[in-house]
Amino acid sequence: MQEQIKKLLQAIQQGKVTVEEGMEQLKELPFKDLGFAKVDNHRALRQNHPEVIFCQGKTPQQIKEIVGYLAKNSNNILASRASLEAYEAIKEVCPEAEYHALARMVVVNRKPLQLNKGTILVVSAGTADLPVAEEAAITAEIMGNRVERLYDVGVAGLHRLLAHLDKLRKANVLVVVAGMEGALASVVGGLVSRPVIAVPTSVGYGANFHGLSALLCMLNSCAAGVGVVNIDNGFGAGRLAAIINEDAR
Template sequence: MTQPDANLQNLLESVAAGEINPAVALEKLKHFAYEPVGDFARIDHHRKLRTGFPEVIWGQDKTPDQIAQIMTAMRQRSSVVMATRIESTVYAQLETKVAGLAYYPSARICAIAPANIEPEYPGTIGILSAGTADLPVAEEAAVTATLCGFQVQRLWDVGVAGIHRLLNNRHVIDSASVLIVVAGMEGALPSVVAGLADCPVIAVPTSIGYGASFGGLAPLLTMLNSCAAGVGVVNIDNGFGAAILAGQILRTAAKLNRL
């Protein structure tokens, strides 16, 4: 018996003997289980129990064989297994190793998931992109949120260079419970949106732009210096992180409604 298995048995025996009450045992379990995969990974199976969201595989810089082994282990305990930053050439190798794998090319995400995922939480995450070139990051956010059980509404190519495109779609802003706004170049769109919205705005700078955008640093600084209140900023090109933050906001709201 491995050490984690022995610890789990001891914990269960303590609950059965009345030495530990179930509530205390649950708290201990939140920080308990992980599973080694080869000599290169330790899967955190209880992350969803602790944080509300399961562990997600960062695909970039891993080999296809490592990703396949991790996904195979994770699917034993989760109905949705997701890997981010998966290029099409890597997916071509993965689909020969992992059965039932879906690929979202714009988002560069592959996943094992049900064909239809019903929203698990109330509310809508509105996702806006300034330009078409920002779509990979915006789609990473959209696909992540959908796979995590949230309703998503997309609105693409509504940057400030043609502000009428945004204003003609005010209904997307007005109907959202939380907004993710993705922009490169000078990164002005989140400030404009936050001046119109009555919900939290998560700004995502992208590395799209000419030389003086410094690979996304210029829009990042613009967003951090926003004059609009209620704007939070994630790292450059981090659509995944924006989706998880938006999800945590909606999960917290649902939790408060149950109190």
Template sequence: MNQDRIRKLLSEVKQGGVSVEAAIKELSRLPFIDTESARVDTHRALRQGIPEVIFGLGKTPAQIAEVAAALTEAGQPVLVTRLESGDAKEVQKVVQGGVYDATARILFYGSDSVDIVGKGTIAVVSAGTADSPVAAEAAVVAQRFGNRVERVQDVGVAGIHRLFAAEEILRAARVLIVVAGMEGALPSVVGGMVDKPVIAVPTSIGYGVSLGGLTALFGMLTSCASNVTVVNIDNGFGAAYAATLINRL
């Protein structure tokens, strides 16, 4: 439930379209719903502007379906991240419908069209094809959160002319999410090209001393481009969340 839904509900009560008892029943779902394995935060959209999102990794399909059903019952959109295809199919057997994006590893329920609430465009820029799952996670989450999203793919510094060809898109964006593994140089380069916030996402892609993304993380944290900030390794979701809040300011 969000502020718009509460306003609509109270208006319907005032006009006699909804009984006081029905309104009390709906409001009783605030601020959370207890299920067998979770306490679902149905109040989060009201507090933070974005509903609770289900992190699929480490949860069983049954647990995910339980939370998804509670959110659906509360009239909220459902977004599940880090969900493998087999588990997504099991969830969809219990909670019918939903759309699964195999690259982003995201399952969502709700309208295919989302109201645009972001003031500008979020550009999601990725260095290599191997970074696509994390970049796709960032792009899909940003879209589901009501942003216009522009993708720029496979523009790593090994072929930096590819990045320069997308300069117009980069400069037009209000916020940029830049995803890279290996040495993690791309966010610094992009940061030096634009006057907007750059959210760097290190990925766990790379050989040997890339150390599962630590080398990229350290490189991004020590960037000399002052408009670059950094989220955790492979955290496309966190980057999209932060970019959404910035894009709403």
């Protein structure tokens, strides 16, 4: 945002833009009204990261227009819950965009951020939890964090987790992704001294209630230092982990 204002002032000084035109552009700095969406231009100032596009429920054309606008003002763009059709639409305005099919995320990373000191460790209970785990990991990565992964170490085979105690304890923040009964978050929380962000997934049989059982178990964790985000909310967990890791030890 500051760069946009500087460029605008320079354009006015150089006579490329009139004062009246500059005033009109300033009106759009808080947000840009595209008719079907109001793109928040001030989010980077408030939260140190630009707006992220949630693609689910949007048409490919709407996504394309939003990305096309963001691409003019931002080096890095993140689109979550993106289908292949959404990715193809984004490629039309951002040919450098990359699609992470498992996580259903589109990433434009023109200017990678300087890495924070600490490491974020994303842990998954099972392979079926990987889409949500990868959503968290990719989110944290594009926000300037060193991310490590530890997958398929659920409580059904606890020795798989205990074999990686050093990695667990070296992490500055841990994101633990689990479906079924969601017990892995409590186990990890009892092994480490750092914040644990628990992510319940909708993976499980009928009584899992599409992730509700994992959510309730994580909320009732007996391990201290465990916080919980919504069901399947890998993006929210990755963003929260990135905020915590900004103050890495």
